[in-house]
Amino acid sequence: MQADEGVRRIVGADQIPDPTTAGDFLRRLDPESQEELNQAIDEAHEQV
Secondary structure, eight states: OTTOHHHHHHHTOSOOOOHHHHHHHHHTSOHHHHHHHHHHHHHHHHHO
């Protein structure tokens, strides 16, 4: 799914990182940053 052209267009990305890479990145965030990211994602979903 990450290589799907439609998904890349929706998120405005040329590439979507491998799930392992994305997971490694997210695990490095502190809990407060994780909550801020979740809120931003929720807001974006509401707008869509």
